[in-house]
Amino acid sequence: MKSYKYIIFDFDGTINNTAPGIVATFKKVLEMYNVDYSGVDFNKHIGPPLEYSFKELVGGDRWQEALNTYRRVFVETDAISNSFLYDGIVDTLKKLNEHGYILSVATSKYEPFAIQSLKMLGISQYFTCLYGQTEKRGFKDEILAQLISDNGWEKSRCLMIGDTCYDVNGAKANGIDVMAVTYGFESEEKLKQANPDYITDSTRGICDLLLGDKDEEK
Numbered sequence: 143m144k145s146y147k148y149i150i151f152d153f154d155g156t157i158n159n160t161a162p163g164i165v166a167t168f169k170k171v172l173e174m175y176n177v178d179y180s181g182v183d184f185n186k187h188i189g190p191p192l193e194y195s196f197k198e199l200v201g202g203d204r205w206q207e208a209l210n211t212y213r214r215v216f217v218e219t220d221a222i223s224n225s226f227l228y229d230g231i232v233d234t235l236k237k238l239n240e241h242g243y244i245l246s247v248a249t250s251k252y253e254p255f256a257i258q259s260l261k262m263l264g265i266s267q268y269f270t271c272l273y274g275q276t277e278k279r280g281f282k283d284e285i286l287a288q289l290i291s292d293n294g295w296e297k298s299r300c301l302m303i304g305d306t307c308y309d310v311n312g313a314k315a316n317g318i319d320v321m322a323v324t325y326g327f328e329s330e331e332k333l334k335q336a337n338p339d340y341i342t343d344s345t346r347g348i349c350d351l352l353l354g355d356k357d358e359e360k
Contacts, residue, residue: 143340143351144319148295149238150286151269152304153249153256154188155326157231158263160251163221164188168195170219171212175200185327189306191250191280213252222259228325230345235268237349246293247272248285250308282312290316303348310336321351 154160165184172179177200187195192212196205216222238245245268249256253274260266273279273289282304290300302313305326310333313320322338324330325345333341340351 143354144301145299146301146319146352147242147244147299148293148301149243149245149352150248150289150300150302150318151245152189152282152302152306152309153247153251153259153274155305155328156228156303156309156323157247157265158225158227158259160225160259161185161188161327163216163219163224166224167212167216167219167221168199170215171208172199174211175204175208188327189250189308191275192252193280213255216255222255222262225259225263227263227265228345232265234345234348235265238352239268241353243352245269246289247274248282248289248302248312249274250280250282250285251275282308283315286312286316286318290318301352305333307332307336310338321348323348 151157168184168187169179182199192209196209200208235245247256247269251274253276256272256274260269260272273285279285279288286302290297297316297318300318302309302318302320303323304310304320305323306328310320310322319339321340321342322333324333324341324343342348342351
């Protein structure tokens with residue numbers, strides 16, 4: 143394991159299981175637009191920007207309106223509260239902080255929702271900053287590029303941790319290493335095909351890989 147300093151976490155599927163609220167919102171919006179979602183694998187739409195999802199699911203000249211409707215419904219139904227932290231993630235964040243790592247979040251989730259979620263979950267204190275989807279950036283490579291540039295971080299000391307191929311590919315596009323977690327929304331097979339630098343099946347595994355014998359409880 144290299145000597146990393148800056149650990150960049152994805153959010154949905156890595157820190158927080160947001161599937162219940164996100165899927166419920168997708169279904170409500172698609173019903174409003176008379177879209178049959180019986181054959182939709184919603185897991186593939188938890189991670190990429192909403193623009194990607196609604197261009198595929200609604201298409202035509204309605205996708206932007208559907209995207210805006212999603213954001214409105216997400217707030218109205220308090221979808222943020224319909225989620226939960228993965229087992230062990232708080233302990234992992236705490237230990238990484240204690241060992242001097244600087245933690246941040248890079249997510250394709252709409253940035254205001256992501257910030258609100260961190261506060262609601264009571265874990266904001268572990269992160270120096272959060273970069274999410276805005277009107278000017280949406281895909282993981284764009285978000286990572288701005289996060290690293292704005293903070294002046296040395297790429298060789300950065301490690302992305304995420305649960306999808308978007309995280310792996312976004313990290314590679316920016317020339318930084320990446321650890322894939324298999325407990326999120328992407329299949330282990332697809333993650334291995336994306337060829338991450340490291341892979342683990344648990345939040346505990348993140349600490350095992352990064353801290354090794356520095357973890358007193360190992």
